[in-house]
Amino acid sequence: MHNTLIDSTKAVFQSVFRSEPEHIFLAPGRINIIGEHVDYNDGWVLPAAIDKYICFAVKRQQDSETCTFFAADLGESFSFNISEKQSPVGQMWVNYLLGVFDAIQDCGRKTGGLQIAFSSIIPMGSGLSSSAALECGFAYILNTLFDLQLSKKEIALVGQKAEHTFAGVQCGIMDQFASVFGKKNKVMMLDCSSLEHHYYNAQLDGYSWVLFDSCVKHTHLTSGYNDRRKDIELGKEMIRLRYPEIVNFRQVTEEILTELKDDMGDLAYRRCLYVVKEIKRVEEAVRALSENNPECLGRLMTETHAGLSQEYEVSCNEIDFLVEEALKEQSVLGARMMGGGFGGCSINLVKEDQADRISKVIKEKYRKAFGIDMNVYKINISEGIKEYKDNESII
Template sequence: MSEQLISATKSAFKKQFSSNAERVFLAPGRINVIGEHVDYSDGFVLPASIDKYICFVVKASGQNEKSRFFAADFDDEFSFDIYDKLVPAEKHWANYLLGVCHAMKQRGAELKSFQIAFSSNIPMGSGLSSSAALECGFAFILNDLFSLNFTKKELALIGQQAEHEFVGVKCGIMDQFASVFGKKDHVMMLDCHSLNHKYFPAELGDFELVLFDSCVKHSHLTSGYNDRRKDVEAAKKIINEKYPQVLKFRDTTFEMLNNIKEEIGEQPYLRTFYILKEIKRVEAAAVALSKGNMITLGNLLTETHEGLSKEFEVSCDELDFLVSETSKNKGVLGARMMGGGFGGCSINLIKKDAVDRVSENIKELYLKEFGIEMKVYPVKISDGIKECTDDAI
């Protein structure tokens, strides 16, 4: 699959820029096994890079030339002067890249002109973090191309800053960190407070992770995401005032939260209650994975969906249907919505010999209920961003 993507992106570069690219890079999408919406709340998350990518082909250009992006999937180009002051553009997709340049220049990087074409086989709008792959893949390239000497951690933070300042989504750090630090056949347990992380073997045995794409993306993702973050931040502020001894939000107890329930209000309470429970589920899931306890892992996935749907309220009818119907099938240990919410994919832990049967059953039911063709993505856990040489392709 990646070979076809690389070949197509190289061809797009040559057609657009009338020359051959010099280097090729792959930036992966990611799944989050568990730990949704806790990455901006001092929580732990359990992400992994997957074998779906944005491919970048790149060439440094002359000093006086404009820098040029070509989004092959959109057949759209954006050019700008790298030496100018950078501001968000009208083309939304270009802002992920401009934001990276801006963040690097703020850190003193001396950037030069370049030509880049990129294309993707990460399903857009499906909760697989194509945006983080775009930001961090591009940051990785500039860092390498111009010998900027940023660390991997700095590259992840640069990607996050780009999304905050040029795209307008106040995302946490998980997606960017997973894209940069992913390790084949391992999940990463990331402490979103300290950014310390450790790897756990992803030994699923007779089971595999399969994504069911609802093929819907409701328009209130960005506003809904930011609104829920505001709810949690409001609760945090009151917790900090009432309990100054709590230095990390994740150390808040349910008793503390219940004591201030009336003060913070019902909605922020529910959001915060979900966050605290989810942080504990991540720790339990890491232990379950390390012991190969798939039954426990599946139960935790299903509990997370219930919280996302009823407490954090970021699910939708389509995702609730997918999770509910999938869970009824023999061979399924757990299912939940994945990503920011309001559409995208469910992630499902299914016995290998049941994947085809379950997938076809759910596709049929989903089509009948919503008139939408559900897509199925089996995924394998891969390495993070990397350069591709001819030998490696």
């Protein structure tokens, strides 16, 4: 599949630009093993880059001030003058790229003209961070071809800034960080505030990571997210009033929350309870990976889903169904909703030799229950963004 992606992107470049590309770059999507909705709540996340990529075919344009993109999957092109100040446009996919260029201009870096064709096998709208791959992939290309001397951390921050300023999405740093810093068969424990991170082995012999894409995204994702932020802030305010020495959720215990439950109200209490327990689960998950204990990791994932569904209330009927049905299978160690919520994918830790059978069973049950043909993605944990050289291993 990956060689097909590369070959097809090269062919598109040849057709559109009537020449051969000089460089091929691959930018991966990402999963998050555990640590949902704690990136903005003083916690850690546990993401990894995956073998679903955006492929960029690229050629420098000597003595040109024009950068031209061709989005192969959309059949759309866009050009801009690199000497001019950029502004958002009507095409959203273009804004991710213009935002990157604008951020690099703000850093005082100079580039030249480019021709770029790109295509993707990262499923759109499934919570696998295709936008972060697009942003950071372009930033990485500019950094490599024009020797901009940006660090990996700066590339990730450029991608995040582009999403904030040109796409209008106030995202955290996890997606961009995972796409840039990913390592083969490794997950990272990332502190989204300090950007400190550590790698842990994620190669669980005999087990596979399988994603079940519900193919739904309910419209209340943004409003639900904002409501939960308000609930959390109310809870924090109650905690600070009683315990002014507490500065973040890592210091909060379930006992403290129980004590403050009446002051908080049931809603804020349940939101905060989920966060406190999820922060602990991430630490336990790291120990499970370090000890090669997939059973424990699976249990923690399942506990996370229960919290997301019942305490944080960001799941939906379709995702709850996928998780519940998966957990009826003995060969599924753990399952949970992944991402912001109200649709998208569930992530499942499954015995490798049973993955195809279980996927088929769940797919049939889901179609019968909701009339939707879900998608199944078996994924491997891969390297972060890189330039591809002929005949090298991709994953």
